[in-house]
Amino acid sequence: MTQEIQILVISLQRSPDRREKARQELSKINLPWEFLDAVDGSLMSQPPSEYKPSKVKRLQGYSLTANEIGCYLSHKKAWQRCVDQNLPTLILEDDFTLAADFENYLKTLVENSDRWDFLRLQGLYEVPYNKVSQIGNVTIAKNQGDAVGATGYLVKPVIAQRLIDASHEIYEPVDHFLEHHQKHHLDFLAIRPYLIDITRVKSTIDDRSEREPIKGLSKRIRSVYRALDRIFSKHPWFPR
Known part of the structure; x- marks a missing residue:
């Protein structure tokens, strides 16, 4: 495959072990790729x-961690590289594993890039989906839920x-933002089954803790703040 796509692996410079695992995984494919130094939220x-901070606390009910913010900024950095190079881009975080025959799947997707603008290749949660199109043995689908x-x-x-x-304002984890269709007004497609999985090793880019759901009075107060934001803001964070 000619240089019709760039592959970026978001990774912290201070994570040599994770970078080595990423190198080993990408040695399975014969395509050029490069590390994109992640924004280190801890620094x-x-x-x-x-x-x-105060607005995030009001409208979310919690604050983002420093590494969640750094993770979001890292993806923005990757998006900017995509724009600057004017190439379709495969963006990876450094805790990935690739499906068997991934290179051929990717080649098929690049050769049929008129079928997609954004393709999810991984998801944390299993959600129902509707088939959109079939390219050989590749199924392109629309998820009916937030993966x-x-x-x-x-x-x-x-x-x-x-x-x-x-993304001129950051107020939610980047993967939640990608699912926030009312905000960016984009409808994304997915490959099913997914071609990428995670290694199940704790991420050094995003240290998201297991947050308790917002409940009771706190949830009602948050709903009031969101309603006021929709009324008075030209660009509400949580539009209907």
Whole structure:
């Protein structure tokens, strides 16, 4: 396959073991790829301008961790590289495993890039889906639920730019944002079954804790704040 796609692996410079595992996994395919140095949230002395702590606390009911913010910024960095190089891009986090015959699947998708703009290749949760099209033995589908996860996906430059444009404020984990259709107004497709899985090793990019669901009075207060945001903001965070 000619240089019709770029492959970026988001990874922290301080994670040599994870980088070595990524190298081993990518040795299974004969395609060029490169590491994209992740934004290390643990080194940020203060939140970036895109993150408004008090507003996030009101409208989410919790604060994002430093590494969640860094993870989001890392994906924005990858989207910008996609735009700058003007190439469809496979974006990977460094805790991935590839399906058998992944290279041939990827070649098929690149050769039929008119069928997709953004393709989810991995999901954390199993959700129902509707088949959209079939390319050989590759099934392109529309998920009927939020699979979340951002370990592996394909994106075209025009969509990468729209994701950047919709990310002038950061208030949710990046994989939740990708599912937030009312915000970015994009409908994404997925490959089913998925071609990428995660290694089940704790991520050093995103240290998201197991949060308790927002319940009771806290949930009602959050709903009020979100309703007010929809009324008074030109760009509400949680539009209907």
